[in-house]
Amino acid sequence: MHAPPLPEMAPDTDTDTDTDTASLMEQILYEVKRVVVGQDRFLERVMVALLAQGHLLVEGVPGLAKTLTVKTLAQTLQGQFKRIQFTPDLMPADLVGTRLFNPRNGEFSTALGPVFTHLLLADEINRAPAKVQSALLEVMQERQVTLAGETHRVPSPFLVMATQNPIETEGTYPLPEAQLDRFMMKVHIGYPSDEEELAIVQRVIAPPVIVQPVARMEALVALQAACRQVYLDPALLQYAVRLVSATRQPARHGLPELQAWLSAGASPRATIALAEGARALALMRGRRYALPEDLTDLVPEVLRHRLTLSYEALAEGHSPDSLISRLMGRVSPPPRVLQHDAPTVSSL
Structure with missing residues (x-):
């Protein structure tokens, strides 16, 4: 054949x-x-x-x-x-x-x-x-x-x-x-x-x-070039920035208890990875525009290896994923935006 x-x-x-x-x-x-x-x-x-x-x-x-x-x-x-x-x-x-x-x-x-x-x-x-x-x-x-x-x-x-x-x-x-x-x-x-x-x-x-x-x-x-053409609303990009910023200064985002548990947060590479990953996931899901769930689905994988936990956090049994869950519960994603303005591709 x-x-x-x-x-x-x-x-x-x-x-x-x-x-x-x-x-x-x-x-x-x-x-x-x-x-x-x-x-x-x-x-x-x-x-x-x-x-x-x-x-x-x-x-x-x-x-x-x-x-x-x-x-x-x-x-x-x-x-x-x-x-x-x-x-x-x-x-x-x-x-x-x-x-x-x-x-x-x-x-x-x-x-x-x-x-x-x-x-x-x-x-x-x-x-x-x-x-x-x-x-x-x-x-x-x-x-x-x-x-x-x-x-x-x-x-x-x-x-x-x-x-x-x-x-x-x-x-x-x-x-x-x-x-x-x-x-x-x-x-x-x-x-x-x-x-x-x-x-x-x-x-x-x-x-x-x-x-x-x-x-x-x-x-x-x-395909990589097509991925770069996927529309990413500024509200989604701002959400990614807030999430990553919350890993560095959690007290500013209403999570003061995380300040003692995080020795170091994520770098700007994490924000870039969230933005580019959301585009790629949207393309795989048959869309030429990203939705909030495209970004939130990737947050644990993008952040878990970039967080440095303090000895206090490790002693209390915390993990990067548990802290990420707290962050996501506090920093809310934007509502779905501009779905009607973006062209779609057939569902995979």
């Missing part, structure tokens, strides 16, 4: 662009779900990160299809996929590359590392020391690597998905705050239900599913 023609770029007209955007995203998710069972929220967050050009930190026990999801997505989009197993003896050059000397001609050459790919899986990222983590700072933010004074751009689009095990902490290192802030979202993955686990076993023992490519990476670049 021949695969359908692969779209490269979205058409220019608004109507055709809307139709092709909805159709292409539906095809991508359908193809991934032919292999990956369940994990709907996780898959949605991966697509949000791709569309919003962000990175993902995933926390979950082994065996929950984290690697399989990214690998299948790369096959669906005909992109490059590389996996790095983080270990204590890993060196920065093992990630970004290094300069090599050739004694035959007396010249240096550049050997680029595995970060030069479209989809990079950093498996158990917290098992490598800080000097290795620092090697990811430039490439995650600037999409480039500097070696011996020369700048090398990574392929576009570029996504880092890092995993860490919440149970086993022996031999792990805490991630630097600067690196945590570069992750757009932190997603928690739980165990599948009994029905989903039965379906997982049935697929594993059956003949493997052949993943069909449905698009090229150029199509994903076009």
Whole structure:
């Protein structure tokens, strides 16, 4: 059976662009779900990160299809996929590359590392020391690597998905705050239900599913451009600013008890992530305008890794998610705005 023609770029007209955007995203998710069972929220967050050009930190026990999801997505989009197993003896050059000397001609050459790919899986990222983590700072933010004074751009689009095990902490290192802030979202993955686990076993023992490519990476670049055109009302942007500001100065927003529980709040990157993520989620839900629920649905994932809890908060058993829940209960979202003025796309 021949695969359908692969779209490269979205058409220019608004109507055709809307139709092709909805159709292409539906095809991508359908193809991934032919292999990956369940994990709907996780898959949605991966697509949000791709569309919003962000990175993902995933926390979950082994065996929950984290690697399989990214690998299948790369096959669906005909992109490059590389996996790095983080270990204590890993060196920065093992990630970004290094300069090599050739004694035959007396010249240096550049050997680029595995970060030069479209989809990079950093498996158990917290098992490598800080000097290795620092090697990811430039490439995650600037999409480039500097070696011996020369700048090398990574392929576009570029996504880092890092995993860490919440149970086993022996031999792990805490991630630097600067690196945590570069992750757009932190997603928690739980165990599948009994029905989903039965379906997982049935697929594993059956003949493997052949993943069909449905698009090229150029199509994903076009989707990212369409995401930037999604309308974001100023009231939603102001709501995002208030939420993030409340993590820094909770007393100003009517939450004085949180002042002693938060040692540090979220940076402006959190506000940007909320705005861009809301656009991406709205596009995935078939709209060319964002609604308050598009933003509020992403607040826990965007903020939970950016909050630094005090010793007092930890001693009293508080978690980032519980404090975020208090913040959201106090800082109210705006009402739905301008639904009648914005064009829509067909529902996915």
